[in-house]
Amino acid sequence: MPVRKATLRVVNLGRICYHSALKIQQQHIKQHLESCSTPPNTLLLCEHEPIYTTGIRRAPYNLKEEQRLQALGADFCRTNRGGLITFHGPGQLVCYPILDLGCFKKSIRWYVCELERTVISMCRMFGIEATTSPDTGVWVGENKICAIGIHCGRYITSHGLALNCNTDLTWFQHIVPCGIVGKGVTSLSQELGRDVTLGEATPKLLEAFTEQFNCTLTYDLNSVETQ
Amino acid sequence: KHEWVRVEGSVGTVGISNFAQEALGDVVYCGLPEVGTKLEQMEEFGALESVKAASELYSPLTGEVTDVNSGLTENPGLVNKACYEDGWLIKMTIEKPEELEELMDEAAYEKFVKSLDS
Numbered sequence: 001m002p003v004r005k006a007t008l009r010v011v012n013l014g015r016i017c018y019h020s021a022l023k024i025q026q027q028h029i030k031q032h033l034e035s036c037s038t039p040p041n042t043l044l045l046c047e048h049e050p051i052y053t054t055g056i057r058r059a060p061y062n063l064k065e066e067q068r069l070q071a072l073g074a075d076f077c078r079t080n081r082g083g084l085i086t087f088h089g090p091g092q093l094v095c096y097p098i099l100d101l102g103c104f105k106k107s108i109r110w111y112v113c114e115l116e117r118t119v120i121s122m123c124r125m126f127g128i129e130a131t132t133s134p135d136t137g138v139w140v141g142e143n144k145i146c147a148i149g150i151h152c153g154r155y156i157t158s159h160g161l162a163l164n165c166n167t168d169l170t171w172f173q174h175i176v177p178c179g180i181v182g183k184g185v186t187s188l189s190q191e192l193g194r195d196v197t198l199g200e201a202t203p204k205l206l207e208a209f210t211e212q213f214n215c216t217l218t219y220d221l222n223s224v225e226t227q
Numbered sequence: 228k229h230e231w232v233r234v235e236g237s238v239g240t241v242g243i244s245n246f247a248q249e250a251l252g253d254v255v256y257c258g259l260p261e262v263g264t265k266l267e268q269m270e271e272f273g274a275l276e277s278v279k280a281a282s283e284l285y286s287p288l289t290g291e292v293t294d295v296n297s298g299l300t301e302n303p304g305l306v307n308k309a310c311y312e313d314g315w316l317i318k319m320t321i322e323k324p325e326e327l328e329e330l331m332d333e334a335a336y337e338k339f340v341k342s343l344d345s
Contacts, residue, residue, distance in 0.1 A: 056258050056274055056281045083279035106343060109252035112278040136279040150280035153271070 006041060006103045006213065010206060011220040013046035018053070018077055018088060021046050021096065025158045028098040032156045040218075041103055043209065044096040044160075047198055050089040050171060051075040055082050055149055072174055081159035083136070083149030085175050091167035091187070093198045093205065096160040101152070104213065108152050112136060114212055115161055119146045122163075122201070122208040128191050135180055138163075143186035144177060165189060165201045228339070230287045231311070232330065234321065239288055242315040243275070243306065246340045252277040254306040257299040259316060264292045266319065268326055273316070275306060284316065288326050294318035 013021060024044065031039040052069045054061045058078055066076045074087070088094055101111060119138040123130035123145065130138050130145060138146035146163040164187030172185045188196035210217055229247035232239040248254070256276040266272050266286040274281045295317050299305060305314040321327070331339060 055279075056276055057256050080274070080281055081279075082276040082281040107250035108280045108282055109250055109278055112252075112280055148279050150278075151283075152280055153283035154285075 006215040007218055008097075008099075008209065008213070008215045009040040009042045009218050009220055011042055011044050012202075013044055015090070016046045016048065018048045018051045018075065021048070021094075022077075022079070025096055025098060029153070029156050029158055032098070032100055033154060038100075041099045041215075042097070042220075043206075043217075044098065045202060046094050046096070047090060047092065048088040048094060049075065050087070051077060052085060052087050052175065053077045053079050053081075053149075054085050056080055057084060061085060069174060072171075074171070079149075079151075079159065081149040081151045083147065086147045086149065086162065086177060087171045087175065088162055089167055089171055091165055091189075091198070093163045093165050093201050094160070095163070095205065097157055099157045101155040101157060106155055108150070111152075111157060112148060112150060115148055115150075118205070118208045118212040119161060119163060121212060122205045123188075125204045125208070126188060126192060126196070128188070135183075139183075140186050140191055143184040144180075145186050145188070145191070147177070163188070163201065163205065165196050165198050230285060231336075232287045232327070233315075234327065237321060238293060239290065239319050239321050240315050241287060241317050241319060242310055243284070244336070244340075245310055246343075248307045248310045248314075251275060251280075251282060251307075254303045257296075257303050257306065257316065259295045259299070260292050262292050262295060266290060266292065268323070275303075286319070287330060288319065288321055288323070290320040290322045292317050292319050 028042050052074050070076050116132045120130045130140050133139050137144050137148050148161045149159050151158045166189040167187050169185050229244045232241055254275050254277045259273040268289045270286050271283050272286045273284045296315050
C-alpha cells in the first residue's frame with residue numbers, strides 16, 4: 001500500500017461537446033499508456049449539451065432508436081463504456097476520472113464501489129440519504145440521482161459518473177434509463193426542492209473524492225472557472 | 228496478465244483467472260471477437276462488462292480465433308462461476324509457440340497475485 005497519498009489533478013472543462021470530451025479522455029489515457037514517467041491521475045469535470053449515449057451492449061439500441069432520440073433534439077453516441085443507455089445534458093455534473101488503478105487498487109469492482117461511496121458521501125453533505133442497490137449507480141429511494149459507466153484498459157479508467165444537479169429530467173422519459181424498467185430518476189434540486197447548480201455541487205464532489213480515495217487535489221491552470 | 232491459456236495440441240483455449248473474475252464482479256456481458264480474427268500478443272480482443280464497467284481483454288498469444296464460447300451469450304456468469312472450465316472465452320491457433328515460454332506458469336502466477344495484495 002503506498003504510504004504517500006495519491007494526487008488527483010482536477011481539470012474543469014466547463015460546458016463541452018461530448019465528442020470533444022471523449023477526445024480529451026483519449027489523450028489522457030494515451031499519456032498513461034505511452035509515457036515512460038508517471039503521468040498524473042486526472043479528474044475531468046464537465047457539462048454536456050443534450051446527448052444520449054450507450055455502452056458496449058449495443059444490441060438494444062438500433063438505428064431506428066437512435067433516430068427517434070435524435071429527433072427529440074439530442075445527439076447520440078455509442079461508446080466503449082459499461083452500462084446501458086443514459087442521458088447527459090445541461091444541469092448535470094459529469095466527472096471522468098482518468099486514473100491508473102495501479103495507484104489505488106487493481107480491481108474494477110473496488111473502483112466502482114468507491115465511486116458510489118464518493119457520491120453517497122457528497123449527497124450526505126446536502127442532507128440527502130443516498131444508497132447503492134444491486135444496479136450500479138447512486139439512488140435516492142427508487143430514483144437514480146447519479147449514473148455510473150466505466151471503461152478500463154490496462155488499469156487505466158475512463159468515462160465515469162453523471163450526477164443530476166438541476167438537469168431537466170423530462171429528457172429521461174424517452175428512454176428506460178440504464179435499462180432498468182420501473183425505476184425513475186431524480187436530481188439534487190428535485191430532492192431539496194430548490195435550485196442546486198453545478199457550481200454548488202462541484203466543490204462538494206471534489207471534497208468527497210479526496211476523502212474516499214485518500215488523495216490530494218491539484219488544479220490545472222487550463223481549467224474553466226466554475227460559476 | 229490475468230488471462231490464461233490451456234494448450235491442447237495446436238490450439239490454445241483462453242480465459243481469465245479467478246483473481247481477475249473476482250476483481251471484476253458479476254459479469255453480465257462478454258464482447259468477444261469473431262471466428263477468424265487474427266490477434267497479436269497483447270492485442271485487445273474484446274471486453275467483459277460487470278458493475279457497469281467494460282474491462283478490456285488482451286490476447287496472451289499471437290494467432291487466429293478458431294472458436295468463441297457461445298454459451299456466454301446466454302450465461303455470461305460462467306466467467307465468474309467456472310473461469311477455468313465452462314467460462315472459457317476463445318480458442319485460438321498458436322502461431323508463435325515460443326510465446327508460451329514467456330508466460331507465467333501456475334506457480335509463478337500465484338506468486339504474482341500474492342505480490343499484488345501487498
